[in-house]
Amino acid sequence: MLHDHLAECLEKKGLYRRAAERWAKVMVQLSDDQKRKIAAQKRAECLRKARRTSVAPVNLTEIKQAVNRLHSELGMGFEERRIFRRYKGTGEQNTSGNARSKKC
Incomplete structure (x- = not known):
């Protein structure tokens, strides 16, 4: 099994894009094709997890x-x-407004 401490820590923190980038760097450094395939799968998994769900x-x-x-x-x-809105109402309407009423 292939292990990279930094990439796995990034995955645990939920930083999947950074982890995918780290897996790409690890993949370049490997000499065995089988290990490269595993690193590519881990990178693809991180990129899949990094995708946002459609709303x-x-x-x-x-x-x-x-x-x-x-x-x-x-x-x-x-x-x-x-x-x-069409309601007229019954009774007196105050037509004086702001005018002063006469006091006796």
Whole structure:
């Protein structure tokens, strides 16, 4: 079995790209083809572990549709909001604004 202390330490720390580079240097220094093959396999394994996993993109359309469904169920949907915008209300409206009222 082929051992390289530095490459194995890098693998233990999770530094797979550096370990792969170290295995490449070890591979160049070896004279036996069988050992080179083992070093190449270890290098390939490190490069495989170094690959990042693909992340699925977030589909915001599905989230928006879910929020709209929830709003409709709670009575806060688009149609319900239009009703409140047109609401005139009953009773007196304060038309004085910031004007001072007369005191007796």
